[in-house]
Amino acid sequence: MIIFGTSSSTINPSKLDGGHCPFCKTENQMWVQGYRKYFHVFWIPFFPLWKKLYVVCSHCKGAFEKQEITSEKLISNFEEFEKNKVKIPWYHFTGIIIFLLLITSISVIPFLN
Numbered sequence: 001m002i003i004f005g006t007s008s009s010t011i012n013p014s015k016l017d018g019g020h021c022p023f024c025k026t027e028n029q030m031w032v033q034g035y036r037k038y039f040h041v042f043w044i045p046f047f048p049l050w051k052k053l054y055v056v057c058s059h060c061k062g063a064f065e066k067q068e069i070t071s072e073k074l075i076s077n078f079e080e081f082e083k084n085k086v087k088i089p090w091y092h093f094t095g096i097i098i099f100l101l102l103i104t105s106i107s108v109i110p111f112l113n
Helices: 072-084 090-112
Strands: 004-015 030-041 044-057
Touching (some): 030 072, 030 090
Antiparallel strands (some): 004 030
């Protein structure tokens, strides 16, 4: 039985403005999507580990990492999205929140008697 490990959750895809696909050269059909890995104990997320983002062409379905993108406008849009739009979901800290609540309740109970 596995009691700890890693899992991932998807990052909501978002359309990127401008640029073209490095493979099929289609204009304005690029989306950014990816996933964020997190550490879990008994399938309860404790903390995030890392994120991985891809640019996906909706025309040819090609997935490209940042270093594979050739369009400067697409690179700048991707970097702006990576810095400002990808937030850590609050539920990735559920285990830490439960642990802190447990420690707080254990430390407060002796003072209530």
